[in-house]
Amino acid sequence: MKTNNTEALGTAPVGPLLLKLSIPAMAGMFMLSLYNVVDAFFVGRGVGALGIASVFISFPATLVIMAVSQTFGVGGASVIARALGAGRNDDASAALGTIMSSGLLCALVMTAFLMIFTRPLLLILGANHEIIESSLTYADIIFIGTPVFFMMMVFNNLVRGEGNTRLSMLSMAISSGVNIALDPLFIFVFKWGLAGAAWATVIAQVCALIWLLYYYLGGKSAVAVRLHCLRRISLPLLTQVISVGASAFVRQVGIAISWTVLNRIFADTGGAIGVAASGLVQRMLSLIIMPILGMGHGLLPLVGYNYGAKNYRRVLRGMGLANVASTAICFVCAIFLLIFPRELLALFSRDEALLASGVKGIVCVAAGLSFAGSQTMISTYYQGIGSARLAFFLSMLRPLLLHPPLALILAELFGMNGAWASFTAADILAFAISGAIYIKGRRGLIRSELKA
Secondary structure: OOOHHHHHHHHOOHHHHHHHHHHHHHHHHHHHHHHHHHHHHHHHHHOOHHHHHHHHHOHHHHHHHHHHHHHHHHHHHHHHHHHHHOOOHHHHHHHHHHHHHHHHHHHHHHHHHHHHOHHHHHHHOOOOOOOHHHHHHHHHHHHHOHHHHHHHHHHHHHHHHOOOHHHHHHHHHHHHHHHHHHHHHHHHHOOOHHHHHHHHHHHHHHHHHHHHHHHHHOOOOOOOOOHHHHHOOOHHHHHHHHHHHHHHHHHHHHHHHHHHHHHHHHHHHHHHHHHHHHHHHHHHHHHHHHHHHHHHHHHHHHHHHHHHOOOHHHHHHHHHHHHHHHHHHHHHHHHHHHHOHHHHHHOOOOOHHHHHHHHHHHHHHHOOHHHHHHHHHHHHHHHHOOOHHHHHHHHHHHHHHHHHHHHHHHHHHHOHHHHHHHHHHHHHHHHHHHHHHHHHHHHHHHHHHHHO
16 A cells, blocks of 8 residues: 555645645646536537536536535545544545445435436426426436446545545546547537537546546555455444535535526526526636635645644644635636636627626626635535534535525525625625634634643
């Protein structure tokens, strides 16, 4: 087994280490967010605005798949990182076996459900008579690939948990590269339209999963894959994984709920064009937010390992640097969005109605973007130290407790503009609440460090 990456979590200088862990993770998450962005680009050029709306309708379901997979992946990464930090390698192997077996079982159950209830699900998510059939064309194929996507996300989080963010980045690079190559081939050359975009995505995910399986089954991981651990699911370990990973689950489900609420609001106020505009704006935001989540993934093993080793000074140092860096990135990106809103949207479509609606959305959403980075780092911190309750609350704070009700209230009062303004309102409120919680917790950690 290779342990150099893991040992560096407790010995390497914090700044360069955080940079080393975060940049590959950020690049990997950026590439992950490219999936639907790339699909939207080629579908917009090859099918049109209704095709874009059809791709975005099923995205909340994809987010739920990601949410469940991250319950296993993020929770497992925290459990494994703390076990390695405390020198309990057998516990780390047992956790890996439990995660792999129970995760695959869960993925198969989800696949069966999605394939049976595809049409009613899409109707709930906001599909109307204009796009229901084309949405089915795309979703039917995407849902077939659920087990592949699920396990790919689990393994990506686990390799980050042992400090090997470079491998995660490479797996996403392979997947995104395959997707980008196949999309134009299937859409423009083979004339498969939406089905071509879906098959390109599934095949790309298969390639990434093969790469990750080679890492684990080839004995290159810091955690050994043992047959007896795969055969036996440990309920205590699974409970621990789920309790910590539940915060990641709630965050993603909250985003899915927010997306569903917004889909329905925009479908009611702007039809398919409104759904397409909402989807494009949020997809561009994902190109910013997903890398910030990647920075959190880079921070997670640093926090988990050093908290397990009771090296609280390194935990606080890593948190401080991550907070500053994530906020700075979000601020710069917000300025860019405010300067070039129409130019960015025009990359996907020339439809004037779509552009007019989307520009208003970008301006509103960018206003609260600077507050998003710190929220993510604070939630990641509580995941890393194994504080399941606080991590759970902070993860559901913005996407579930604040954003959906604000969107409904403001949309009722101000229509589509109110729905967009709910992004800013939710970001500001979530920042204020999570910041207050972290400041209080930080004081306790400082006292623990002084006593050590």
